[in-house]
Amino acid sequence: MEKLDQLKEKVREITYLGRAAAVLGWDQQTYMPSGGAEDRGNQLAVLGSLTHRMFTSPEMGQLIEDCKPIVASMDPDSDDACLVRMLDKNYKKNTRVPTEHVAEFAQVTTLAQETWARARAASDFAAFRPYLERIVELRRQYASFFAPYDHVYDPLLDDFEPGLKTGDVQAIFGALRPQQVEIIQAITARPQVDDAFLHRTYPEQGQWDFGVDVITRFGYDWNRGRQDKSAHPFTTSFGIGDVRITTRFDPERSASALFSTMHECGHALYEQGIDPILAGLPLADGASMAIHESQSRMWENLVGRSLPFWTFFFPLFKERFPAQLEGVDLQTFYRGINKVEPSLIRVEADEATYNLHIMLRLELEIALMEGSLEVKDLPDAWNTRMKEYLGIVPPKDSVGVLQDVHWSGGMIGYFPTYALGNLVSVQLWECIHKDIPDLDEQIARGEFSALLGWLRDKVHRHGSKFEPQDLVRQITGTGIDPNPYVRYLKSKYSYIYGF
Amino acid sequence: MEKLDQLKEKVREITYLGRAAAVLGWDQQTYMPSGGAEDRGNQLAVLGSLTHRMFTSPEMGQLIEDCKPIVASMDPDSDDACLVRMLDKNYKKNTRVPTEHVAEFAQVTTLAQETWARARAASDFAAFRPYLERIVELRRQYASFFAPYDHVYDPLLDDFEPGLKTGDVQAIFGALRPQQVEIIQAITARPQVDDAFLHRTYPEQGQWDFGVDVITRFGYDWNRGRQDKSAHPFTTSFGIGDVRITTRFDPERSASALFSTMHECGHALYEQGIDPILAGLPLADGASMAIHESQSRMWENLVGRSLPFWTFFFPLFKERFPAQLEGVDLQTFYRGINKVEPSLIRVEADEATYNLHIMLRLELEIALMEGSLEVKDLPDAWNTRMKEYLGIVPPKDSVGVLQDVHWSGGMIGYFPTYALGNLVSVQLWECIHKDIPDLDEQIARGEFSALLGWLRDKVHRHGSKFEPQDLVRQITGTGIDPNPYVRYLKSKYSYIYGF
Numbered sequence: 001m002e003k004l005d006q007l008k009e010k011v012r013e014i015t016y017l018g019r020a021a022a023v024l025g026w027d028q029q030t031y032m033p034s035g036g037a038e039d040r041g042n043q044l045a046v047l048g049s050l051t052h053r054m055f056t057s058p059e060m061g062q063l064i065e066d067c068k069p070i071v072a073s074m075d076p077d078s079d080d081a082c083l084v085r086m087l088d089k090n091y092k093k094n095t096r097v098p099t100e101h102v103a104e105f106a107q108v109t110t111l112a113q114e115t116w117a118r119a120r121a122a123s124d125f126a127a128f129r130p131y132l133e134r135i136v137e138l139r140r141q142y143a144s145f146f147a148p149y150d151h152v153y154d155p156l157l158d159d160f161e162p163g164l165k166t167g168d169v170q171a172i173f174g175a176l177r178p179q180q181v182e183i184i185q186a187i188t189a190r191p192q193v194d195d196a197f198l199h200r201t202y203p204e205q206g207q208w209d210f211g212v213d214v215i216t217r218f219g220y221d222w223n224r225g226r227q228d229k230s231a232h233p234f235t236t237s238f239g240i241g242d243v244r245i246t247t248r249f250d251p252e253r254s255a256s257a258l259f260s261t262m263h264e265c266g267h268a269l270y271e272q273g274i275d276p277i278l279a280g281l282p283l284a285d286g287a288s289m290a291i292h293e294s295q296s297r298m299w300e301n302l303v304g305r306s307l308p309f310w311t312f313f314f315p316l317f318k319e320r321f322p323a324q325l326e327g328v329d330l331q332t333f334y335r336g337i338n339k340v341e342p343s344l345i346r347v348e349a350d351e352a353t354y355n356l357h358i359m360l361r362l363e364l365e366i367a368l369m370e371g372s373l374e375v376k377d378l379p380d381a382w383n384t385r386m387k388e389y390l391g392i393v394p395p396k397d398s399v400g401v402l403q404d405v406h407w408s409g410g411m412i413g414y415f416p417t418y419a420l421g422n423l424v425s426v427q428l429w430e431c432i433h434k435d436i437p438d439l440d441e442q443i444a445r446g447e448f449s450a451l452l453g454w455l456r457d458k459v460h461r462h463g464s465k466f467e468p469q470d471l472v473r474q475i476t477g478t479g480i481d482p483n484p485y486v487r488y489l490k491s492k493y494s495y496i497y498g499f
Numbered sequence: 500m501e502k503l504d505q506l507k508e509k510v511r512e513i514t515y516l517g518r519a520a521a522v523l524g525w526d527q528q529t530y531m532p533s534g535g536a537e538d539r540g541n542q543l544a545v546l547g548s549l550t551h552r553m554f555t556s557p558e559m560g561q562l563i564e565d566c567k568p569i570v571a572s573m574d575p576d577s578d579d580a581c582l583v584r585m586l587d588k589n590y591k592k593n594t595r596v597p598t599e600h601v602a603e604f605a606q607v608t609t610l611a612q613e614t615w616a617r618a619r620a621a622s623d624f625a626a627f628r629p630y631l632e633r634i635v636e637l638r639r640q641y642a643s644f645f646a647p648y649d650h651v652y653d654p655l656l657d658d659f660e661p662g663l664k665t666g667d668v669q670a671i672f673g674a675l676r677p678q679q680v681e682i683i684q685a686i687t688a689r690p691q692v693d694d695a696f697l698h699r700t701y702p703e704q705g706q707w708d709f710g711v712d713v714i715t716r717f718g719y720d721w722n723r724g725r726q727d728k729s730a731h732p733f734t735t736s737f738g739i740g741d742v743r744i745t746t747r748f749d750p751e752r753s754a755s756a757l758f759s760t761m762h763e764c765g766h767a768l769y770e771q772g773i774d775p776i777l778a779g780l781p782l783a784d785g786a787s788m789a790i791h792e793s794q795s796r797m798w799e800n801l802v803g804r805s806l807p808f809w810t811f812f813f814p815l816f817k818e819r820f821p822a823q824l825e826g827v828d829l830q831t832f833y834r835g836i837n838k839v840e841p842s843l844i845r846v847e848a849d850e851a852t853y854n855l856h857i858m859l860r861l862e863l864e865i866a867l868m869e870g871s872l873e874v875k876d877l878p879d880a881w882n883t884r885m886k887e888y889l890g891i892v893p894p895k896d897s898v899g900v901l902q903d904v905h906w907s908g909g910m911i912g913y914f915p916t917y918a919l920g921n922l923v924s925v926q927l928w929e930c931i932h933k934d935i936p937d938l939d940e941q942i943a944r945g946e947f948s949a950l951l952g953w954l955r956d957k958v959h960r961h962g963s964k965f966e967p968q969d970l971v972r973q974i975t976g977t978g979i980d981p982n983p984y985v986r987y988l989k990s991k992y993s994y995i996y997g998f
Binding site: 012013016017019020021023024027031032033034035036037038039040042043045046047050221222223224225226228238239240241242279280 | 511512515516518519520522523526530531532533534535536537538539541542544545546549720721722723724725727737738739740741778779
């Protein structure tokens with residue numbers, strides 16, 4: 001048992017240094033003056049290499065080995081058993097990758113991100129191409145450190161969605177795509193809804209205050225968090241007692257701050273709801289990107305874009321913005337905020353088209369990793385699929401293949417988790433409705449405590465004790481399944497668009 | 500030379516971790532929600548013990564030893580020679596103190612600070628007494644690690660004011676005290692000035708904006724810093740490119756935010772002015788507490804409470820606060836903000852009485868360390884001296900011996916640097932006036948660039964390359980000297996009070 005305590009103490013040191021880096025990252029994106037960038041980069045680099053060194057040290061490996069027989073006799077779902085299992089897996093993953101590879105990857109992606117930002121601004125794919133080529137090479141090399149594998153994409157996917165296999169994702173998306181395309185075709189055959197009221201000007205402070213009111217009702221704990229502004233909204237945790245969110249105001253898209261606030265609140269409720277007994281351990285984290293996204297998308301979409309939600313909040317919203325909503329009633333408002341329209345930009349996509357943006361990216365990533373697609377042919381492949389899936393073609397690469405930051409940061413394997421999060425959110429939603437039959441009525445009264453209580457119990461408190469697939473199976477009885485999401489889309493949009 | 504590069508690389512790592520800790524500290528005092536306190540303490544503790552371990556490692560000692568012969572042939576004022584000299588001194592200081600002592604000191608002072616806060620609130624010295632007794636014991640023990648010394652207080656003083664000896668401070672203060680007491684007596688014999696206008700309400704935003712205007716003119720670089728609010732104003736540096744200040748608004752003392760902003764700006768101009776070639780090294784820091792304070796007090800008092808300054812700014816101030824300053828003219832305003840009145844609280848003391856608060860503390864600290872005063876007799880000793888130096892006796896210990904946080908944090912040896920900073924500020928001021936004969940006229944036109952340029956060249960750019968006494972001697976030709984300060988007080992207050 002002494003070994004277990006030693007292991008936890010060492011792991012806590014690393015966790016606290018990681019949290020310190022998170023504080024520096026938060027400051028960088030909220031308040032840091034421009035002159036601080038260079039030193040901040042150096043500070044984060046030192047913290048990063050130090051925690052990497054500490055975690056991959058032979059002493060850490062030995063301690064983990066020493067603890068494995070100790071936890072072997074424990075309940076496999078106990079905190080200690082989960083911790084050692086997770087550390088063992090991560091230690092092996094981290095030590096398989098040579099330090100020189102880690103360093104080169106960091107260096108290449110730093111340069112690539114700067115280049116991408118300029119290339120996107122100039123819509124100049126050729127400028128970004130050599131960096132992306134090198135990144136694809138490095139990612140293929142990274143995968144090779146984990147050979148043998150079923151698929152070259154598996155090791156990448158595992159970094160974001162532990163335990164999930166490429167074949168699983170392909171099967172899920174293969175079943176989903178034709179059904180989702182069919183729904184979109186049904187929608188586009190119908191008359192478009194009116195969202196003119198969203199294109200009026202909503203003063204920032206009013207939006208901020210309304211968003212704060214909403215997430216306070218959701219159960220966001222302001223003693224253990226805060227909201228600030230940043231260029232790109234995000235959630236970050238410095239510990240269970242300090243989970244912060246950010247938002248932004250886009251004058252072109254007046255509702256985006258509110259939905260973004262609800263989205264980040266969903267992430268934050270997850271982190272705030274982790275069992276305090278896990279504090280300081282790597283288990284005090286979300287189970288995976290997809291599970292995290294299931295929480296954010298649930299509060300943003302299943303709650304925040306629902307008719308029960310606006311039954312309660314629309315009168316309050318109208319009271320705050322009477323001029324902007326002159327002549328707009330609840331039904332018009334509800335339809336307007338759920339307007340479906342195939343569009344070029346993923347982060348602006350509606351619920352019905354969003355997953356198609358993801359499937360396109362996943363197919364391209366897999367093809368790049370398999371070697372069946374070359375980087376030079378990527379813009380064409382992108383545009384061809386956009387035409388096929390969404391019926392539109394980007395007029396330039398800045399709103400096409402260059403739109404996302406992920407690839408420039410080497411984050412191949414990340415995209416599918418967004419769509420998986422959507423699917424999981426509705427799988428959970430169906431379970432919640434079974435357990436809380438009057439959930440819609442509660443929401444229509446502005447009550448969210450039963451919902452939050454359910455999520456706390458089934459999802460949040462476990463942190464990352466369980467691999468995401470296992471967690472989904474524990475709660476729903478099945479693996480990740482696209483059918484609940486298809487049912488949800490059909491039901492919602494047949495009501496709104498009348499098909 | 501390779502060894503020197505290795506040494507710098509190792510030292511930079513430690514510096515960046517220290518800067519990371521500074522970011523965490525800044526956040527803790529500005530934006531952190533209450534729930535974040537426990538984790539933040541853990542994060543800072545890990546960073547602290549890690550940097551201590553890194554700096555006191557045998558490898559660090561060996562590298563320093565290896566570099567000493569390399570720099571021996573260099574100009575002793577070169578950056579490299581200064582760096583190795585400073586590291587050698589600090590390494591020896593740090594490694595002389597046993598790790599167990601460091602740990603116990605940290606533990607005792609953490610508890611003592613919590614106890615002190617409660618004791619001050621309840622004005623209950625007896626509750627704090629056992630902690631302070633232990634702290635005095637530990638500080639005496641700390642001093643013993645540096646035996647032999649001229650005076651038991653020397654090793655403590657050296658932590659805040661490198662190279663300065665207790666005997667020097669006693670000689671300086673011994674010469675200063677009777678002259679300063681004489682000035683106060685001359686002032687109190689005269690009719691009091693009117694500062695009623697300071698007791699009106701000045702809206703916070705107007706104060707904030709005016710303060711920002713003033714320090715922008717001083718030359719504070721907003722691309723390399725920012726201002727936020729905190730309970731206690733402070734300046735912190737995360738690198739030469741990110742030097743931040745904070746301020747606070749006290750409804751009872753309406754001018755305090757402005758003077759506090761100028762004070763912190765003085766600290767920040769110092770840190771922003773360090774030569775970028777020193778970036779990432781421990782030389783990119785102020786030379787000492789006293790030199791730092793000389794900068795803050797210069798901008799706050801010698802500039803900010805001067806007639807030339809208000810000749811320019813009073814019309815602007817009056818424009819911003821016309822109702823509050825109804826019927827107040829420049830002379831009345833100038834006299835009002837320079838009102839002298841013996842008072843109980845150090846941080847609220849005026850320029851004429853401030854140093855006496857410090858001398859009192861220094862004498863008590865020395866007596867405690869020598870063993871000629873026991874902690875149990877401290878309140879009486881405090882009150883006796885207050886009566887003798889300032890003619891007033893605290894009605895309770897919360898506004899007497901319990902008012903400052905320093906002793907509860909173990910910071911014995913810190914106080915004298917405040918008064919020394921005042922003295923140095925005027926020594927520099929006399930030199931500046933020789934080099935810039937029309938300085939007053941420039942200030943009266945709102946021009947500060949020549950002043951800042953002088954400070955940059957003589958003080959700021961050197962960072963902590965030189966020990967403070969050497970720096971003062973380089974610039975002024977003498978050591979720390981109380982006579983310029985006495986001349987300044989006499990001239991200023993004979994004008995204001997007419998003696």
